[in-house]
Amino acid sequence: MKPMGAIPTDFATQPLAIAGRTAEDWVAAAGDTPLFVYDMAVVAARIARFRAAFGGIDLHYAIKANPFAPLLAAMAPLVDGFDIASGGELTMALAAEKPPATISFAGPGKRDDELTAAIEAGITINLESASEATRALGIADRIGVTPRLAIRVNPEIELRGSGMRMGGRASPFGIDADRAATVARDVIAAGADWRGLHIFAGSQALDAGAIIETQAATMALAGRLAEQIGVMPPLVNLGGGFGIPYFPGEVPLDLAAIGEALRETRANRSPALGDTRFAIELGRWLVGEAGVYLTRVIDRKESRGETFLVVDGGLHHQLAATGNLGTVVRRNYPVSIATASADTATETVSVVGPLCTPLDRLADRVTLPIAQTGDLVAVFMAGAYGLTASPTAFLGHSYPRELLAGHS
Ligand SMILES: Cc1ncc(COP(=O)(O)O)c(C=O)c1O
Structure with missing residues (x-):
């Protein structure tokens, strides 16, 4: 057995x-x-738990976790943003009537037709490379739309104990932290609508201490970058990585502890993030x-x-x-x-x-x-x-x- x-x-x-x-x-x-x-009452209860623990922090749903149309439509009014990863997910997010200004698009290898659709729709693109920035600016120029652009940063940080680490190493995801400010300054100088930073360090973590540590390091990195960029990021997406207990011996995350620590981290943030909003981006924790x-x-x-x-x-x-x-x-x-x-x-x-x-x-x-x-x-x-x-x-x-x- x-x-x-x-x-x-x-x-x-x-x-x-x-x-x-x-x-x-x-x-x-x-x-x-x-x-x-899928039991929507369970999802709504999770959202309420998040709100109770993280007052003042926006909640984004990464729709890759579950893009079932009735679920998206039910979640749309309950969360502050949808994060998408493809042109197909853009169509799904818009069909759920999520306002375009609350949708952001991260993911390497965005095709020109996906960038065009995203810019036309008025959603935020989390840029994954300097060359993607150049392509997005070129497309925006051609179609005569000011693009909403943010920088996805490949941080030095990794989320300890996470099932899927996405930071702290060479990566197809995001622009290396030491080059991110330069690309940000370039897109701002080119006239883009500057949306801020997206920093995602990992997924499926069940250790609250590791998440607290990562959020603190992410906040510090965002502060340093904002100082280097010289223009306040309207939004810093702090990533997510909240795990759920699939297997024997695993225990649910202590949400209150993470919320408490983030309140303190946020209170001590760099003045360069003074008026910045912050978001946490979750998939599986909300719907799994x-x-x-x-x-x-x-x-x-x-x-x-x-x-x-x-x-x-x-x-x-x-x-x-x-x-x-x-x-x-x-x-x-x-x-x-x-x-x-x-x-x-x-x-x-x-x-x-x-x-x-x-x-x-x-x-x-x-x-x-x-x-x-x-x-x-x-x-x-x-x-x-x-x-x-x-x-x-x-x-x-x-x-x-x-x-x-x-x-x-
Ligand atoms: C950029 C980004 N956001 C959000 C997620 C969702 O992660 P999870 O469902 O573990 O919360 C992922 C997972 O791959 C991701 O890559």
């Missing part, structure tokens, strides 16, 4: 209830399995725990002493839960038998998908209530980097359905 991560408290009911309805109810509403259900992936047991089989539940969903929809999205050691996400009652006896089983690869394993030798063909398996922590981060076309299985729950 192997351990699995803790089931989020919002869904720790047996049988499973999501926004007050059973898993079978949600499947009936969607028409079939596999199905992602709100998502449940429901998949039906198609077959139950024994092989050489082990029991397998073969389900109709798998890595083609929920790659991360199978351990194939950037993890070195495979560990179990929290899963449950959504249709089982609390008094069902348990057994040790593996939950596997229908793909012809041993990689398609949603749970490896976990203890679950005994399930039969027709039961529903719930895979939790499925609200971020689920469907859109999975190889849906692989083997030609059907596309999953998605639903937003808990929202009127």
